[in-house]
Amino acid sequence: MTASTEIMTAAPHALAPHADEGARRGTDTTLVGVLLFITSEVMFFAGLFAAYFAAKVSHAGPWPPPGYHIEIEIAIALLAILLTSSLTMEMALRSIRKGNRAGMVRWTGATLALGSIFLVGQLYDYWLLDFGITGLDAGGEALDAVYGSVFYTLTGFHGAHVFGGVFAIGIMLLRGLGGQFSPRHHAAIEGVSWYWHFVDIVWIALVTTLYVLPLLGV
């Protein structure tokens, strides 16, 4: 032991297990991690959106290209489902904050159901569409084929994120059924709810970009 260590032990300022005092102030460390993860996800989707707009601005003529019919009614219905599920997720969070674990389990179950309905609805939407990732099934202009790639990649990766969210919500449901979480300890649920709202917001951006803006001629 050196002299400096002795000085330190003479005035022990903080023991290492308590050195994470900062962690007990402000936002929970887990939630900081979730927020940063969502930030990285925003940048991931930014890359895909950039590809979409790059394809769109370089494309002459109407957009979506002739022959590419997309189902705006289904997209809006799915939007309504996701928005509702954001509400139910928020209700689950509020329930556990008040110590109502049964309510939290119920609302989490409802969110899980709505998320699953979204996924089924998206598959149904894909089944209706008469174009694939390589372009129109029935041929069509060669220069229009990129629309299939950007459409399925954007919506597909959103769907994959919904799937991930449903999976995480399922784990929250199981943990809730197992008697976990309390008014003080529910960072996981809060983190999942943030992620779920993010997935919701991405769908709002997608509906706006893929369905509404072309209708407005933008």
Added chain:
Amino acid sequence: MATTTLAPGAALPRSGFAYWLAGWLTTTDHKRIGILYLVNSFLFFLLGGVLAVGVRTELAVPGLQFLGEAGYNQIFTMHATAMLFLFIIPILAGLGNYIVPLQIGAADMAFPRINALSFWLLPVGGALMFGGYFFGGTASAGWTNYVPITAKAFSPQAGQDLWIVGLLLIGTSSILGGINFLATIFKLRAPGMTLMRLPIFVWTMLVTSVLVVFATPVLASALIMLFIDRNYGGHFFDPAAGGQAILWQNVFWFYSHPAVYIMILPAMGVISEVLPVFSRKPLFGYRAFVLATVAIGALGFSVWAHHMFTTGAVYLPFFSFMTFLIAVPTGVKMFNWLATLFRGKLSFPTPMLFALGFLSMFLIGGINGAFSASVPVDFAIQDTYWIVAHIHYVLFGGSVFGLFAGVYYWFPKIFGVRLHEGWGKTHFVLQFIGTNLAFFPMHTLGLMGMPRRIADYSPDAGWNELNLLSTIGAYTLATAIVPFLWNVFISLRSAREAGDDPWEGNTLEWATTSPPPPYNFEALPPIRSERPLFDLRHRPTVNAAESAGEARS
């Protein structure tokens, strides 16, 4: 029976090889993970170095001697892949993994299990990328992976897809690591360590992690689009179907230019720790240095298209101006370092030599880079060996010298023994000579018009002597690693115990044992500045007065 239930691990061996191996494979200790990062990345450094020697051997004299053109393409592609993605980026993250929690007085990283995941993705990603060799050849389109060279029609081999998947895993590792660093730095700082008292190395890791979190996901999106194009009939980069080849360059460089700062900022942080310690002075202009680091990080997102001047598809004045602008905070740092040395009580152990090597080599790399920022000059030197000289002065002369400064500086902390000074200085001298011998002639070759990424050249082009010189430099560099490996070997076997604080350091990692115990600290000194140990050593009265004042309040 009850006892076995209470102690389920009782039957497991507590010593022996299996216990040792399981300990390393399942560890979540940031120090062990840091060592895993360092060792894994160093192995890829050796592999990348062997490939570099292969490249330089082929180029030593005109004519194709031992590599075909296809083989050459694979080798230079995998050289850069190994060096950038599997060596420089992860090894600096590994150094940060070991040092950052110590420097901020934390017990571990914020998410230890995610930290382990970040590491284990790396060897898997590396194995996938190099595994292509066994399936018809590795990727061979250069590390920039430009379309249409990487389209299925021109790169049909599975190695190209494995490269994409491997890089996705490595990118995931980076993102998770970046999130972990940020959460650790924001949330786990010891009491008293405000942001403006963070050690500079921690500041550079912070800005690096912000760059990782914002830039790396964009690379992931680009890789996924390329994968879809190659395997599922997508048309993102296919102009014949309405896609754009230039899109790849934009999205790729949106990541890969900030990635340059991901590769250099931690090295800058290392030498900003080393120079003050061996000058016996505080870092000159701490605040200016922090602001310059943040400015480099912010401006780093607005210069990506300077890699694309000659495409004719980017707005030249903006990107040229921003590129010149980013030289300003870099210049600020240069003066910070020089002013730190000025009138210091200098000593020259090996870490200091590597830090000074960084200063001189990075200066050359900065200046020859400024030439490329000028649009008309860039049109002349685009894709010539000038660019190869620039990237190697920045990344080898900069990042690798900074890295070795850190390795020699922190080795006593990590392993509890000092490295041998004589072998260390031999390593430095060989590496310094080798760097300049290998990379300086490339400037002239570039100005003479030698394009990069060629396996052969005409004997009448006038490039023979300089290429031979460069190859001799590459062999010198390869030799330089031998004294380092020997040094590590004999030092680990020696009894040259380092003690807690062999260099009289400034920062908290020197306030614990070498190597630190699990969870790092038994007690922390009071933190009143970015140099808590300097305060402890040289200003005990101030500390006592402040502690007394704190006790009263």
